[in-house]
Structures are given as structure tokens and as C-alpha cells.
Amino acid sequence: MPISRDFRGRRRREADPVRLPPGQYFTDDFPVLSAGPTPHTPFEEWTFSVVSSGERKSWTWDELRALPGETVTVDIHCVTRWSKLDTTWEGVSVDTLLDGVEHDAAYVLAFCDGGYTTNLPLEDVSGGKAWIAYGYDGEPLDPEHGGPARLLVPHLYFWKSAKWVRGLELRDDDEPGFWETYGYHMYGDPWQEQRYSGD
Amino acid sequence: MEPLDGNALAGLLRDVFGAETTGAATVCGHCGARSVVAESVVYVGGPGAVARCRSCRGLLAVFVEVRGVTCVDLRGLERLGD
Amino acid sequence: MTAVADETPRARTLALEVPDWPGHRAGQHVDIRLTAEDGYRAERAYSLASAPGEPPAITVERLEDGEVSPYLVDVVREGDVFEVRGPVGGYFVWGPESGGPLLLVAGGSGVVPLRSMLRHRRLSGSDVPARLVYSSRTLEDVIYRDELAVSEPGLEVVVTLTRDRPAGWTGRTGRVGAELLAEVAWPAADAPLAFVCGPTSFVEAVAAGLVELGYDPARVKTERFGATGGR
Numbered sequence: 001m002p003i004s005r006d007f008r009g010r011r012r013r014e015a016d017p018v019r020l021p022p023g024q025y026f027t028d029d030f031p032v033l034s035a036g037p038t039p040h041t042p043f044e045e046w047t048f049s050v051v052s053s054g055e056r057k058s059w060t061w062d063e064l065r066a067l068p069g070e071t072v073t074v075d076i077h078c079v080t081r082w083s084k085l086d087t088t089w090e091g092v093s094v095d096t097l098l099d100g101v102e103h104d105a106a107y108v109l110a111f112c113d114g115g116y117t118t119n120l121p122l123e124d125v126s127g128g129k130a131w132i133a134y135g136y137d138g139e140p141l142d143p144e145h146g147g148p149a150r151l152l153v154p155h156l157y158f159w160k161s162a163k164w165v166r167g168l169e170l171r172d173d174d175e176p177g178f179w180e181t182y183g184y185h186m187y188g189d190p191w192q193e194q195r196y197s198g199d
Numbered sequence: 200m201e202p203l204d205g206n207a208l209a210g211l212l213r214d215v216f217g218a219e220t221t222g223a224a225t226v227c228g229h230c231g232a233r234s235v236v237a238e239s240v241v242y243v244g245g246p247g248a249v250a251r252c253r254s255c256r257g258l259l260a261v262f263v264e265v266r267g268v269t270c271v272d273l274r275g276l277e278r279l280g281d
Numbered sequence: 282m283t284a285v286a287d288e289t290p291r292a293r294t295l296a297l298e299v300p301d302w303p304g305h306r307a308g309q310h311v312d313i314r315l316t317a318e319d320g321y322r323a324e325r326a327y328s329l330a331s332a333p334g335e336p337p338a339i340t341v342e343r344l345e346d347g348e349v350s351p352y353l354v355d356v357v358r359e360g361d362v363f364e365v366r367g368p369v370g371g372y373f374v375w376g377p378e379s380g381g382p383l384l385l386v387a388g389g390s391g392v393v394p395l396r397s398m399l400r401h402r403r404l405s406g407s408d409v410p411a412r413l414v415y416s417s418r419t420l421e422d423v424i425y426r427d428e429l430a431v432s433e434p435g436l437e438v439v440v441t442l443t444r445d446r447p448a449g450w451t452g453r454t455g456r457v458g459a460e461l462l463a464e465v466a467w468p469a470a471d472a473p474l475a476f477v478c479g480p481t482s483f484v485e486a487v488a489a490g491l492v493e494l495g496y497d498p499a500r501v502k503t504e505r506f507g508a509t510g511g512r
Contacts, residue, residue: 002362004315009323010348025321029346032200033245037256079246081321115258144200159246179246182263182270196265201481204505207326209369210312219371237372238503 015085019075021190024083031082032144035178039113039143039164046148048132049167052103058167059097061148064132067092072131074154076161077190089152090135094125094168097132105170109177110151113164118177119186120153120160122170129155132165157188157195205236205250207243211262212236215269226278229257236279282361283336288424292342292390293354294330299337299365305329307401308374308394308476308504311339311367315349325349328393328478328504329368332400333376337368340424342390373476373504377407381474382467385413386457386487388479389422391506395478396425403433412437414465416457416483419445439465457483462490469495474502481505 015026049058059067071090077083109119124130133152134141141147146163153160159179180186185194193199205221212220221237232254239250239259247263252275259275273279284296297311307329314324327339343354375383375398383402385395392415402411413436417423420442429438441453441461453461467473475496477487484505491501 001316002364003318004352004363005361006356007315007317007323007352009317009321023320025319031244034200035242035245035247035249035261036251036258037202037240080244179263182247182261182272183265184246184263201507202505203481203507204503206310206370206373206504209310209371210326210366213369214366219369221370221372235372 010082019085020083021077022193023195024077024081024190027082027084029082030084030087030145031078031080033078033080034144034163035116036114041113041148041164041166043148047166048097048149050097050101050170051167052101052105052170055102057101064092064149065134067096070131071135072152074152076154076158079157079159079184079188079195083190088137089131089133090138091131091133091149091152093128094130094132094151095128097168098126101170103170105172107171107174109169109171109175110160110162110165111167111169112162113166116162116164116178118151118160118162119175119180120156121174121187124156124187125151125153125168129153155189157185157190159184160188200244202251203241203243205239205241207241208236208248208250208262211248211269215262215271220280223280224278225252225259225276227252227255227257227259228275228277230255231277282357282359282363284359285357288340289342289422289426291354291422292340292424294338294340295353295357297337297339297365302337303368305333305337305368306371306374306376307333307398309368309370309397310394311337311365312369313339313349313353314364314366315352316364323349327353329397330393332397332404334404335400340390340393340396342422342424373478373502375474375476376401377405377409379474381409381411382471383409383411384467384473384475384491385411386475386477386479386491387413387415388457388483388487389417389506390424391477391479391483391504392424393478394504395476396428398476399436402436408435410435410467412465412467413439414457414461415440416443416479417441418443420447420450421445437465457487457490459490459493462487462494466491466494466496469497472497472500474500476502476504478504479506481507 131152151162151165250260261272310328330340331338341353
């Protein structure tokens with residue numbers, strides 16, 4: 001396979017290489033990658049739900065925004081090889097939403113407007129590792145980037161940070177989500193370069 | 200990012216089906232709309248390529264390449280080709 | 282890559298030498314794949330600018346935030362090699378046997394496959410009546426300007442500028458909207474065959490406009506290049 005002389009892809013910024021998972025490159029851009037059209041659910045109709053064994057706990061948009069929020073600055077890593085450092089998000093910790101929900105589930109399946117899903121171990125969306133994010137870089141989250149709210153799980157590849165999230169289904173089994181069904185890794189740790197099933 | 204159309208999948212489809220496919224007739228499994236591959240709404244650049252019905256935006260097909268093997272899911276198509 | 286030719290400050294035509302090139306149809310494209318030293322790969326589709334029978338050539342327009350186009354326009358030089366898949370595309374193609382009258386509507390770099398069709402028309406001596414409506418932001422971004430200025434029997438070329446109004450420009454300005462289409466498109470009663478190519482939003486607006494004029498949707502063929510004109 002021929003190497004294209006001097007091809008480097010997007011301009012790479014320089015940063016501390018210890019922050020770059022294997023096979024990634026740094027970018028200052030924030031590429032918009034989607035599997036479908038941007039949904040536009042009106043706020044009055046929007047809800048977020050935690051579903052577990054037939055029980056459903058829901059928040060309206062106003063109720064979600066009334067919950068204690070946090071601002072976090074994290075690095076994000078996309079399986080298409082770009083990594084973006086020091087991204088700032090505002091949102092509700094998933095711990096807050098799981099608080100008081102009775103369950104013995106080991107996994108979650110995030111579900112979204114447009115039908116997208118992704119699966120994660122419950123452990124990876126709790127303990128301060130995940131948020132329902134409605135703000136990016138000090139502004140309301142742009143619809144292109146998943147607004148009004150997306151799941152944010154920065155320690156895993158960014159396809160797990162589901163855009164247009166509408167809820168989490170708590171499950172006993174690790175049901176593969178959209179991309180996982182087609183061969184992407186069930187867990188997706190960028191530091192172990194778990195891009196595809198079997199990695 | 201604005202979506203493309205089925206023309207953008209011409210190379211991939213030729214590799215997968217061994218034949219020129221952009222002009223092939225399609226029937227959407229969700230809404231029944233009749234069209235051609237070239238007119239589907241196509242999203243690329245992410246983990247895989249997704250083709251959707253231009254009428255209802257229902258999912259028609261998904262193409263994912265993993266380690267040199269292309270996984271093809273056509274379940275959203277009621278019919279492809281004549 | 283055997284030769285490069287600058288078309289405009291942002292666009293360049295790259296002549297390719299492809300082993301076992303089978304020949305192509307007007308409107309087809311090739312997929313270009315670039316591989317960086319660290320194994321990173323990027324792939325884009327580019328329409329063939331040359332006519333069937335001519336060696337393959339693509340015209341690439343540099344997108345400001347592009348990943349591949351800046352490389353192909355600014356860095357690539359004669360002798361460079363890269364992976365090519367194609368020619369591909371059997372839907373957005375024209376040959377004299379397809380008939381007409383032919384309406385070609387281009388937005389920006391969408392003119393590339395349409396130029397292949399026009400070259401094919403000329404080189405094959407076809408008398409199918411043809412009209413090209415070409416929307417460009419500025420005069421200096423009009424690709425193949427000199428070639429399109431050469432008058433040919435049975436061909437009309439209308440260029441409209443959407444951002445520029447250069448001194449001395451006697452051509453049209455403004456977007457390709459309902460008004461311009463009503464004026465320059467073949468009447469629907471002639472059962473014309475239309476090809477529309479360019480950015481996605483351009484293509485959708487023009488295709489809808491042609492259907493509004495009564496064009497048979499099955500005879501309005503489209504190729505979308507994405508938001509900023511590249512793929």
C-alpha cells in the first residue's frame with residue numbers, strides 16, 4: 001500500500017503525548033459525525049428516563065436542568081482517530097440520575113432520538129465517570145453535537161457518548177448497541193485501543 | 200455536516216456486490232418508498248456508512264469495515280435491485 | 282500522478298496514470314485513498330474531469346477545513362502515487378445515447394463531472410442540445426473558464442456569480458433559484474434530462490426547483506458533494 005508522501009491529514013497541534021491514546025492524533029476541530037439527521041424534539045416534549053425492570057423514572061427538560069449540574073473539562077477520543085483535549089462540558093452526573101433507582105443491573109443501554117443505541121457496563125457510567133451533558137464550551141449544546149443533551153463518557157471512545165440521548169435502560173445483559181452490533185468493541189477503551197470486537 | 204447521497208457509496212458497493220449498484224432500484228422497508236441507491240441519504244465519516252430513505256429517513260443499510268472485511272446490513276431495504 | 286494544472290487559485294486538475302485503466306463514462310468518479318506514514322488513512326471521492334477516451338484526470342478544489350483536498354491541491358506533485366478505486370458510478374452518467382435536451386446545473390466544484398459530460402458530447406460529435414448553468418461564488422473560482430467560453434454549436438453556458446460582482450461583468454449574479462431556472466432551463470415539455478451536482482443544499486434546492494417546473498423527477502439526476510463542496 002503506497003504511503004502518500006507528506007500526507008498528514010488534519011493539521012496536528014502539538015500537545016503532551018502522554019495524553020494521546022495509541023493510534024490517535026490531536027485536533028483542534030470538533031468534527032460532526034452522525035448516522036442520521038439531527039433530531040429536533042421540542043423541549044416541552046423532551047424527557048430523559050431511567051428504565052429498569054419495567055419501572056421508568058423520567059425527568060422533563062426543566063426537571064433535568066433543575067438537578068445539580070457540574071462543569072467538567074475532559075479529553076475526548078473518537079474511534080475515527082481524532083482526540084480533542086480539554087473540552088468543557090456542563091451537565092448532570094449520571095450518578096444523580098441513578099440515585100434512588102432500585103436495581104441490580106450490571107449494564108446500561110443508552111437510547112436516543114433517531115434510534116441510536118450504545119451499551120456500557122453500569123460501572124462505567126457511575127462513580128463520577130459519566131454525565132448527561134447539555135452544555136459545551138459555555139454554551140447550550142449544539143444540536144449537531146448532540147443537543148439538547150448527550151451522554152458523556154470520556155474515558156471510552158466517543159461513539160459511546162451517545163448524541164440526543166433520551167434515557168438509559170438498565171439491564172442484566174450487555175446488549176450490543178448500534179455500532180457494536182456491526183463489529184465495534186463492546187467496551188471501547190481507547191487506552192487499550194479497543195476499536196473493534198476482538199481487540 | 201450535510202449528508203451525501205448514494206453516489207458516494209459507488210466504490211464500496213462495487214467492491215461488496217461486484218457490480219455497479221448506484222442505479223439499482225430500492226424499496227424502503229419502513230415506508231415503502233421506491234427509489235434508487237443513488238438517491239438515498241448517506242452519512243459517512245463516522246464508524247461506518249449509513250444509507251437512509253430520502254422519504255422517511257428510515258435506516259436502509261449500514262456498511263462497516265472491520266479489519267478489511269465489510270459488514271453489510273441491508274435489513275432496512277425491502278428490495279434492492281430488480 | 283503524471284501532471285498537475287492549476288485551474289483557479291483553489292482548484293487543480295491532476296492527470297492520473299492508472300495501470301489497466303478500463304476507460305470511464307462521463308459523470309463517474311474515483312475514490313482516492315491516502316495513507317500517512319503512521320498508517321492513518323483518509324479516503325475521498327473525486328469526479329473524473331476528462332472525457333471517456335481521454336486519460337483519467339480529476340479536478341480538486343481546496344476546502345478551507347479540508348483534510349484531503351489541501352494535500353491534493355498544494356502538496357501533490359508529478360510522480361506521487363496514491364491508491365485509486367474506480368471508475369465507479371453508474372447512475373450519474375451521460376452519453377449521447379441517453380439523449381436530451383441536456384440540462385446541466387453545477388454548484389461550485391459540482392461542475393467537474395458535468396464538464397466531463399460536455400467534453401464527451403463535443404468529442405463524440407453529439408448534436409444533443411445542452412445547457413450548462415454554473416453557479417460560482419466568485420469569477421476567479423470559475424473552473425474551466427476559458428474552455429467554457431469557447432462557443433459550441435448546440436451548447437449554451439450560463440454562469441452566475443453569487444458573491445462577486447466584478448467590474449465589467451455582464452453575466453448573471455445571484456443564486457440559481459426559481460427565477461433563473463424558469464428562464465434558462467429547457468421547458469419541461471421537451472422532456473429534458475437534467476444532471477445537478479454540487480453542495481448538498483444546492484442540489485436539493487435546484488432539483489426541487491426543476492420538479493416544480495414540471496421536470497420528471499426520474500429525469501433529474503443528482504450528485505451531492507456535501508456541505509462545502511467536497512466529498
